[in-house]
Amino acid sequence: MQEQIHKLPKVELHSHLEGTIKPALAQEIAQRNDVSLDSNLFHSNGGYAWSDFPSFLTAYDNVSSCLRLGKDYGDITYEYLKDCAKENVVYAETFISPDHAAECGISYDDMISGIANGIDDAERDFGIVGRIIVTCVRHLGPEQGLNVVQTMVDNPHPYVVGFGMGGDENAYTLEEFADIYNIAKEAGYECTVHAGEICGPESVWDAINYLPISRIGHGVNSIKDHELMNELVQRNIHLEICPGSNLSLSIFPDWDSHPLPSIMNKAVSISLNSDDPPFFNTTVGQEYYDSAKHFNLDIDELKRISVMAMEASFANSKIKSRLIEQIQKFQN
Ligand code: ADE
Numbered sequence: 056m057q058e059q060i061h062k063l064p065k066v067e068l069h070s071h072l073e074g075t076i077k078p079a080l081a082q083e084i085a086q087r088n089d090v091s092l093d094s095n096l097f098h099s100n101g102g103y104a105w106s107d108f109p110s111f112l113t114a115y116d117n118v119s120s121c122l123r124l125g126k127d128y129g130d131i132t133y134e135y136l137k138d139c140a141k142e143n144v145v146y147a148e149t150f151i152s153p154d155h156a157a158e159c160g161i162s163y164d165d166m167i168s169g170i171a172n173g174i175d176d177a178e179r180d181f182g183i184v185g186r187i188i189v190t191c192v193r194h195l196g197p198e199q200g201l202n203v204v205q206t207m208v209d210n211p212h213p214y215v216v217g218f219g220m221g222g223d224e225n226a227y228t229l230e231e232f233a234d235i236y237n238i239a240k241e242a243g244y245e246c247t248v249h250a251g252e253i254c255g256p257e258s259v260w261d262a263i264n265y266l267p268i269s270r271i272g273h274g275v276n277s278i279k280d281h282e283l284m285n286e287l288v289q290r291n292i293h294l295e296i297c298p299g300s301n302l303s304l305s306i307f308p309d310w311d312s313h314p315l316p317s318i319m320n321k322a323v324s325i326s327l328n329s330d331d332p333p334f335f336n337t338t339v340g341q342e343y344y345d346s347a348k349h350f351n352l353d354i355d356e357l358k359r360i361s362v363m364a365m366e367a368s369f370a371n372s373k374i375k376s377r378l379i380e381q382i383q384k385f386q387n
């Protein structure tokens with residue numbers, strides 16, 4: 056089974072590029088940029104040190120602070136996609152944060168062209184297809200979000216396929232971001248938003264009622280509301296589920312309490328994702344192994360998850376149908 060899971064073509068829809076930087080790479084980039092990273096950032100076990108959601112967000116900001124150039128963004132993209140390809144991930148969408156780049160003095164154009172180079176190099180070397188979802192940061196507020204979406208729309212790039220938002224779910228209301236999302240949607244970008252991770256089902260209702268989204272980041276707390284689950288099925292809203300992240304952030308105390316099996320039973324479209332791999336000691340492949348082990352999923356169910364993910368991806372129809380066919384052809 057391990058071998059079968061390894062070989063299965065997999066799809067990642069939910070990772071944060073700045074959150075994929077491993078500690079050794081953060082230190083290497085910091086050193087060459089003459090940046091001193093906060094000494095509290097590293098745990099004695101070699102990982103990142105944080106203890107709860109707010110301190111995780113702070114650690115995420117601290118890691119991102121090592122970046123200075125478009126090339127740094129290229130390097131972290133290449134490393135992330137290389138790791139994905141080693142696990143037979145064939146397609147990966149990653150969230151990028153122009154606010155974090157700006158904080159480091161990196162322009163939107165430099166950021167995007169650096170990432171696009173990383174995507175091209177990774178596709179050439181490993182065959183993996185990478186795409187970009189531009190995100191704003193919820194706790195920086197709607198005004199800042201407007202800057203981000205306007206910059207995205209004014210500077211189109213073929214690899215930028217969607218718009219999204221991460222950050223503190225308790226900050227502001229989703230209604231306040233409706234205009235921003237409508238700008239993205241009207242310009243042709245598919246949309247997703249983090250909701251139902253830290254907050255309850257009401258946050259997912261807000262997402263589907265106020266924002267033109269076809270996917271929700273996490274959305275796991277939707278399980279507490281039957282009507283909402285039916286609505287997600289009816290509207291074909293996909294949930295980007297990140298079980299390892301949820302357990303690390305104590306959203307659920309253990310695998311037994313994680314709602315993935317109940318969500319799958321309700322026929323909601325889902326994917327399995329790493330979120331911020333080194334922070335949560337995971338990878339997308341690990342999420343497939345762990346879900347198979349703890350939820351008794353067989354290889355056909357994992358294959359179905361991979362197909363659901365590719366169907367919900369923001370890739371163009373040519374890439375979508377090619378990769379869905381590749382997954383479906385996979386022989387157990
Ligand atoms: N930014 C990076 N990871 C995140 C998460 N899990 N939730 C919200 N914002 C994030």
Ligand code: ZN
Pocket residue numbers: 069071221249272330
């Ligand atoms: Zn996330």
